[in-house]
Amino acid sequence: MSQPLGVILAGGRATRMGGGDKALLTLGEGCLLDQVTARLSPQVAGLALNANGDPARFARFGLPVLPDSVAGFPGPLAGVLAGLDWAAGQGAxxxxxxxxxxxxxxxxxxxRLLCAAEGMEAPLALAATSEGRHPTFGLWPVALRDDxxxxxxxxxxxVVEWTDAHGGRTALFNEAGxxxxxxxxxxxxxxxxxxxGGGP
Incomplete structure (x- = not known):
């Protein structure tokens, strides 16, 4: 299997933070999105950002900005779908x-997600800890995007209703914390x- 592409899901409305873009909140010497990008970039063949509204606010990151293709803020699966449609255009x-x-x-x-999905015709896996599954962290097959x-x-x-229907697996992470x-x-x-390490 070729190296996956990556999509960062930032299409939510951040109601508990008072609205706005959580991903642009300051963290360390940058923002949350800087940290997420730095962690994911080395693991994938290319990277895009799922976000709605004016993409210009993310211009400095140099990433394709993919809006939800389904109206009404239907949740993270809409961002996954936007990522799958983008990946299809890249031949991934x-x-x-x-x-x-x-x-x-x-x-x-x-x-570890790839390892969990090894041998699957349509590789589909979610990250999990002892607390349960983390449905925004997953490996998704382009072949199932129309489904x-x-x-x-x-x-x-x-999310899990759809992944379970397609035999989705889990990759267990038992890290401390x-x-x-x-x-x-x-x-x-x-x-x-x-x-x-940035203090309060």
Whole structure:
């Protein structure tokens, strides 16, 4: 299997942070998106960002910005679909998704997802910890993009409902702490800054 492309999911509305782009919140010497990009880039063959609204606000990252193709903010699967459509145009077979508000995910995320999906005709796997599955961190097959589009247009919103229907597997991460800790609130942001060594 060829190296997957990567898509960073930043299409949510960040209601618990008061709106705006969580991915652009300051972390360390940059922002959340800088950290996420630095972690994912070495693991994939190319990278895009799923975000809605004016793409110019992400111009400095030099990434293709992919809006949801399904209206109404239907959740992360819409971002995955945007990534799969982009990947199809690049001739890629798979995409790995990560959340734009999760700056400390494992540096070996992609190889472990690929390992979990080994031998599958349509490679599909989600990251998991002892807390359960993390549905924004997954390996997705371009071959199923039209099936996903039909499911979304039919009202499906739950990621695991779709992955389970297609025999999706899990890649278990037993690292100390929470490698998939994400920034949802101002308190989370303060914790992330402390974890990044930037103080409060």
């Amino acid at each position: 077979e798979t995409v790995v998704s990560v959340a734009g508000d999760t700056p400390f995910f494992p540096c070996d995320l992609v190889p 996903l589009r039909a499911a979304l247009e039919g009202g499906l919103r739950k 929470d490698p998939f800790f994400n920034v949802n609130t101002p308190e989370d942001l303060a914790r992330a800054r402390a974890m990044a």
